[in-house]
Amino acid sequence: MNKRCEDIPLLEREKYHEKYQKRIFVLSGTLTExxxxxxxxxxxxxxxxxxxIHSAANVKHYGEYQDFYDIxxxxxKRLLDFAKTLASPQGQ
Known part of the structure; x- marks a missing residue:
């Protein structure tokens, strides 16, 4: 069952935070840099x-081709190249 964060009651969110805070990190970056x-x-x-989890994209209905292409x-591709450099999980 998929739940959005705002759909999870506050107390339950805190339980998840305590359980996963050292394992799950949200990082913001700039794909073009x-x-x-x-x-x-x-x-x-x-x-x-x-x-x-890659959710960045330029999804406007208009704009410069190069802006869409760069992002x-x-x-x-930059994110996939980064993923290729990561250490393999144990047993893989």
Missing amino acids: NLFGWSHDLYDELDHTIVI NVKGT
């Missing part, structure tokens, strides 16, 4: 990342 705009230290610290194509 090297290292996503992060410091080298942060970028290197993410070596044991297991799951990446939607190049940005996704």
Whole structure:
């Protein structure tokens, strides 16, 4: 069953936070920048990342082709290249 965060009662949210706060991190970055705009230290610290959720996209109905291409194509490629550098989970 999928639940949006705002659909989970506050007390239940706190329980999830306590359980996963050391395992789940939400990071904001810029797909069009090297290292996503992060410091080298942060970028290197993410070596044991297991799951990446990529939800960034330029979805306007109009605009410059290059803007769409830079974010939607190049940005996704940059994220995939980052994922390829990550250490494999144990047993894989």
